[in-house]
Amino acid sequence: MPADPSPRIAGETPARSAGTQQRSATDRPPRASATSAVEVRRSNRRSRTVSAYREGDRTIVLIPARMSEAEEQRWVNVMLDKLAAQESRRVFGDSELAERAERLSAQYFEGRARPASVRWVTNQNTRWGSCTPAEGSIRLSHRLQGMPEYVVDYVLVHELAHLLVPGHGPRFWRLLEAYPRTERARGYLEGVVAADRLPQLPAARGE
Numbered sequence: 001m002p003a004d005p006s007p008r009i010a011g012e013t014p015a016r017s018a019g020t021q022q023r024s025a026t027d028r029p030p031r032a033s034a035t036s037a038v039e040v041r042r043s044n045r046r047s048r049t050v051s052a053y054r055e056g057d058r059t060i061v062l063i064p065a066r067m068s069e070a071e072e073q074r075w076v077n078v079m080l081d082k083l084a085a086q087e088s089r090r091v092f093g094d095s096e097l098a099e100r101a102e103r104l105s106a107q108y109f110e111g112r113a114r115p116a117s118v119r120w121v122t123n124q125n126t127r128w129g130s131c132t133p134a135e136g137s138i139r140l141s142h143r144l145q146g147m148p149e150y151v152v153d154y155v156l157v158h159e160l161a162h163l164l165v166p167g168h169g170p171r172f173w174r175l176l177e178a179y180p181r182t183e184r185a186r187g188y189l190e191g192v193v194a195a196d197r198l199p200q201l202p203a204a205r206g207e
Contacts, residue, residue: 037057037059038058038059038061038076038080039058039059039060039061040061040063040072040076041060041061041062041063042063042064042065042067043062043063043064043065044064044065044066046062046063046064046065047064047066048064049064050062050063050064050075050078050079051079052079052080052082052083053083054083059079059080059083061075061076061079061080063075084148091145091146093120094118094119094120097118097119097140097156098115098117098118098119100152100153100156101115101118101138101156101160104153104156104157104160104179105160108157108160108175108178108179109160109161109164109175109178112164113160113161113163113164114136114163115131115136115137115138115159115160115163116135116136116137117135117136117137117138118137118138118139118140118156119137119138119139119140120139120140120141120142121139121140121141121142122141122142124139124140124141124142124143125141125143127141128140128141128143128144128155128189129144129155129156129158129159130159131159131160131162131163133162133163133166136163138156138159138160138163140152140155140156140159147188147192150181150184150185151185151188151189153179153181153185154179154181154182154185154186155185157176157178157179157182158176161175161176
């Protein structure tokens, strides 16, 4: 089951040329950019706009065929930022959360982790998720809502792993190695915790 069966499009953005050399307006086959998970598609039917969407684990960026290499790289970066901003605002419900858990279990644990329930809760303020293996229940803190999807997926994978290994021993961490964004997600969450501990500046008083 894909992460999201309906592509999410970062709204079409007018592409302004910076006066660089134009290419021949002929369609070229899709090719990967410097990041292997990003695929750039050029088309002579697209003259002034750039758009992007997710397709499984890849990001597809659609650009005019005449764009230069420098313009292509600039617009890939712009559209990746736009998609990330859109995804950070997405909030899925309990049913979608359960579907994501099922997909992640199939992808990383051969479907062996089978939760009986997966839901958001508002009473977990000191941890991101929890699991009760005896009940097969997984609960995620509402504080994760609106965070990047790879972070939510990491917490889900973490709790799914607890259905197979209750503790945090070496076997548990070996299971988590299957998820490729483990370190990135842990770093993101550690940054959130660190930011929460920063002293708050006093509010500016009016004249």
